[in-house]
Amino acid sequence: MKKFFVECCVESLDQAIKAEKKGADQIELCKNLKDDGLTPDIDLVSNTLNKVSVPIKIMVRPRKGNFIYSESEIIQIKNQIMNLKVLGVEEIVFGALNQNNNVDFEQIKRVADWSYPMKITFHKAIDYSSNFFDDIKSLIKIDRVKSILTSGKSSSAKIGASTIKKAVKNYQSSINVIAAGKITNKNLDSIHKLINGRYYHGKNILGKLS
Numbered sequence: 001m002k003k004f005f006v007e008c009c010v011e012s013l014d015q016a017i018k019a020e021k022k023g024a025d026q027i028e029l030c031k032n033l034k035d036d037g038l039t040p041d042i043d044l045v046s047n048t049l050n051k052v053s054v055p056i057k058i059m060v061r062p063r064k065g066n067f068i069y070s071e072s073e074i075i076q077i078k079n080q081i082m083n084l085k086v087l088g089v090e091e092i093v094f095g096a097l098n099q100n101n102n103v104d105f106e107q108i109k110r111v112a113d114w115s116y117p118m119k120i121t122f123h124k125a126i127d128y129s130s131n132f133f134d135d136i137k138s139l140i141k142i143d144r145v146k147s148i149l150t151s152g153k154s155s156s157a158k159i160g161a162s163t164i165k166k167a168v169k170n171y172q173s174s175i176n177v178i179a180a181g182k183i184t185n186k187n188l189d190s191i192h193k194l195i196n197g198r199y200y201h202g203k204n205i206l207g208k209l210s
Helices: 013-021 042-051 071-087 105-115 124-128 132-140 161-171 188-195
Strands: 005-010 026-029 056-059 091-094 119-122 145-150 176-179 199-202
Touching: 005 013, 013 026, 013 042, 026 042, 042 056, 042 071, 071 091, 071 105, 091 105, 105 119, 124 132, 124 145, 132 145, 132 161, 145 161, 161 176, 161 188, 188 199
Parallel strands: 005 026, 005 199, 026 056, 056 091, 091 119, 119 145, 145 176, 176 199
Antiparallel strands: none
16 A cells, blocks of 8 residues: 555646656646636546546636635536536535635535535635634535545645644544645655655645646
């Protein structure tokens, strides 16, 4: 067994193909990584699914900025999910917060219903939560939510390593805790020693792809 699982974040077909060749275990496909990732165009999703063999997650995020969504934005999210379902997407990445900056469980449950049978990774939006660990415990109770993406409430996985390590220790048996935040091919091993996790994520986690 590999000592850890590498998820590479990409925003083009070329990057996805390169990530697979470099040994990515899984790919997260987005657009506009400069804005921390938005829902990719449907043609890009289709082409990537056809050209890449490793599992692919698709970001569902209609705009940059915060994760507090209006009802009209939630309908847009629903439509994006339905389009992805038609293509056979097996997992999405999504996060929503309420006005108190805690996880918006009402919206997550709606998304879980719409996206069934797709799996869900809860976005790094969880790092904004003031109830970080309690929200993880509550996410575990939502059957379709299989993973969370986190920098340990910090600007990088290295800085948030102690929080991520605690989440791994307490919850990894129930949900995949994916460490993220400025993880590269050069610091992955050292961050793994700090966290001792199973899952790691980054756009440069296998080196530069473009």
